[in-house]
Each structure stands twice: as structure tokens, then as C-alpha cells.
Amino acid sequence: MKNQTFIEEFIFLGFSNHPDLQALFFLVFLAIYTITLVGNILILTLIRTDLTLHTPMYYFLSNLSFVDICYTSATVPVMLANFFRPSKTISYAGCIAQLFFLITCAGTESVLLAVMAYDRxxxxxxxxxxxxxxxxxxCMKMAAFSWLCGLTNSLVHTLLTCSLNICKSNELSHxxxxVPLLLKLSCSDTSVNEAVLHVASALIGLSPCLFTLVSYVRIISAILKISSARGRAKAFSTCTSHLVVVFIFYGTANFNYNRPHSGYSLDIDTLVSSLYCIVTPMLNPIIYSLRNKEVKAGLVRMGKKYFSFSS
Structure with a gap:
């Protein structure tokens, strides 16, 4: 279908209800974005340079950190720039590009977390x-499969979205x-888009979540069969960080996309989406750093090496 959109740019309504708090919002999200970049780059650098972390689990963790950097970078820089603009806008091409990278990263992370559960x-x-x-x-094949799933899913959604005739409005309540927001603005038949959205939610969202759940049921069952308490604690400690990340990612994603939207204000919608898209990528490296002895030991070694080299 030929692209017949008459919209050249979109206006974001998220965070627009409080013009007097724009400077505060900017500082808060700038701090979150900085922590996200520093934390994930630190994890990437540590895994690359520390030979003790050249294992499958940390190979997948490095992929997760890279996904989180891309994920948050697809939204936050535009949002930060808009805090200083009277009209919070993004071009049509910029919106489509943002859509592509967001869906790619979200799908890749969903499948990657399931792969990490299989590793455990x-x-x-x-x-x-x-x-x-x-x-x-x-491991390379599993990581490539995760990225392939995310890219394929994103490409399908992006192409279908580009085919829409968007003419009702250029205001996005976000x-x-x-995708769901753009479908509401379309004058075209969106039945195919909605059907693909439901199928993708099942394949890229629900299936990895269920796979992860089944994996951890069997993991916990195996751990409970270990005779010594010390052995059980040691076995469980190897997967607690990943389990916490899984709960946060799937929990916020489910709450963001599957909750009833009636009765929710723009502020609540914006807050929930912020937790899913911005706060979660910041928490992942913190969780792995605080709850993982090998990562903490690696950070100490890297710190000693850096400071001894500097002195």
C-alpha cells in the first residue's frame, strides 16, 4: 500500500502537563540516562577485559547491556531535547526510526532473557x-537468534506502520x-496491523516469558533436591540476578501493555512507560553488580588495575 500520510511531524504530550517542572524532569532523566550508559558500558568493558568472565552467562550479559544502551538511547535523547522546546515534536521519519529501534531492542531483550534462563x-x-x-x-547462535527475532519483528511492524494513512491527528499521548498509538491515528484499515501485533506479542513476548518460567520451575526443583544448604545457596546464587531482571522486565512490560487504559491519566501512562523503557535498563547493571560476586570481584580487580596504572 502506498504511504499516504499527511503528517510531517508528531507532537508528544507526555510530560506536557507540568510545564513548571520541565527543568526538574530534564535533570532526573539526564541522571538516569547517564547512570544507564555508565553502568552498561562498565559491564561491557569488564566482561571484555576480565578473562574470568569469558563464560556463556557473561557473554549473554554483555549482549543484554548493549541492548539496554540502544534501548534507552532510542527515546531519552529526544525526550531530553524536547524539555527545552515549547512544542515537543519529532519528525515522521524520526518517529518511524524510533519505532524500529525500540521494537528491535524490546524483542531482542525478551528472547535474550529466555536464552539466559536456558543457560542457567x-x-x-x-x-x-x-x-x-x-x-x-x-552461544553465538543463540545470541544471533535473539537479535534476528528482534530485528524481524521490528521490520514487520515498521513496514506495516509505514503503510498507514495517518490523518486523524499528530498528537501522541506519550x-x-x-505502534498502538499510531494505529489510533490512522484512517486506514488497521486489522492486519492489529493481528500481527497480537501474534508478535504471543511469539516475542509471551512465549519467551513462559519458556523462562518453565526453566526456573525446573531450576528451583533441581536446587531443592540438593542435600546441603550451602550447595542450595550456591546454586541459587548463580541465577538470582537474572531472576530479578526477568521479574522487572516482564513485570513492567506486562503492566505497561496489558493493563486496562480506562481511568488512567496521561501522567500515569507516562510514569508506567518510563519505568519500562527508561528505568529498567538502568537497573540491570546495578542488579548484576550488587548481587553477583564474580562481577563485584571483577570490578574490584579492574579498579585496582586502573588506579595502579594511573599512579
Missing amino acids: YVAICSPLHYSSIMSKKA FFCD
């Missing part, structure tokens, strides 16, 4: 076969471009 399952339930199952080649 193999490590705890089949430790003797771990090195052969989770070989370097297998601070970033999202």
Missing part, C-alpha cells in the same frame, strides 16, 4: 554437559512513538 537451566540441571551444550559456537 543447563548449568544447574546438566552441569556435566554444560561445556558441550553451551559451547562458544552455540513521550515516544509506539
Whole structure:
């Protein structure tokens, strides 16, 4: 279908209800974005330079950190710039680009978390076969599969969105471009778009979540069979960080997209989406740093190496 849109730019309504708080919003989200970048870049650097962290689990963690950097960078810079503009706008092309990168990162992270759950399952339930199952080649294929799922899903949604005739309005009740919002502004038949959205939600959203849930049911079952309390604690400590990240990501995603929208104000919608798209990428490196002994030890070694080199 030929693109017949008459809209050249969109106006974001998110955070527009409080013009007197724009400077405060800017400082808060700038701090969150800075922490997100520093934390995830630190994790990437640590995993790349510390040989003790050259394992499948940390290989997937490095992919997760890179996804989170891309994820938050797709929305926050535009939002920060808009805090200084009387009209919070984004061009049509910029909206489509933002949509593409957001869906790519969200889909990749969803599948990647399921892959990381499988890694923990193999490590705890089949430790003797771990090195052969989770070989370097297998890990690269799993990571590539995660990215392929995210990119394919995003490409389909982006192309379908580009085919829409958007003419009802150019106001988006949000601070970033999202498929459901654009569908509401379309004068075209959106039945195909909505059907694909539901299928993608099941394949890229629900399926990895269920796979992760089943993996952890079997992981916990295996841990409970360990005779010694120390052994159970050690086994469980290897997956607590990932489990916390899984709860935060799937929990906020489910609350953001599957809650009833009736009765919710623009402020509540903006706050919930901020938790999902901006706060979660900041929390991931913090969780892995605070709850993972190997990462903390690696950070200490890197700090000692840096300061001894500087002195």
C-alpha cells in the first residue's frame, strides 16, 4: 500500500502537563540516562577485559547491556531535547526510526532473557554437559537468534506502520512513538496491523516469558533436591540476578501493555512507560553488580588495575 500520510511531524504530550517542572524532569532523566550508559558500558568493558568472565552467562550479559544502551538511547535523547522546546515534536521519519529501534531492542531483550534462563537451566540441571551444550559456537547462535527475532519483528511492524494513512491527528499521548498509538491515528484499515501485533506479542513476548518460567520451575526443583544448604545457596546464587531482571522486565512490560487504559491519566501512562523503557535498563547493571560476586570481584580487580596504572 502506498504511504499516504499527511503528517510531517508528531507532537508528544507526555510530560506536557507540568510545564513548571520541565527543568526538574530534564535533570532526573539526564541522571538516569547517564547512570544507564555508565553502568552498561562498565559491564561491557569488564566482561571484555576480565578473562574470568569469558563464560556463556557473561557473554549473554554483555549482549543484554548493549541492548539496554540502544534501548534507552532510542527515546531519552529526544525526550531530553524536547524539555527545552515549547512544542515537543519529532519528525515522521524520526518517529518511524524510533519505532524500529525500540521494537528491535524490546524483542531482542525478551528472547535474550529466555536464552539466559536456558543457560542457567543447563548449568544447574546438566552441569556435566554444560561445556558441550553451551559451547562458544552455540552461544553465538543463540545470541544471533535473539537479535534476528528482534530485528524481524521490528521490520514487520515498521513496514506495516509505514503503510498507514495517518490523518486523524499528530498528537501522541506519550513521550515516544509506539505502534498502538499510531494505529489510533490512522484512517486506514488497521486489522492486519492489529493481528500481527497480537501474534508478535504471543511469539516475542509471551512465549519467551513462559519458556523462562518453565526453566526456573525446573531450576528451583533441581536446587531443592540438593542435600546441603550451602550447595542450595550456591546454586541459587548463580541465577538470582537474572531472576530479578526477568521479574522487572516482564513485570513492567506486562503492566505497561496489558493493563486496562480506562481511568488512567496521561501522567500515569507516562510514569508506567518510563519505568519500562527508561528505568529498567538502568537497573540491570546495578542488579548484576550488587548481587553477583564474580562481577563485584571483577570490578574490584579492574579498579585496582586502573588506579595502579594511573599512579
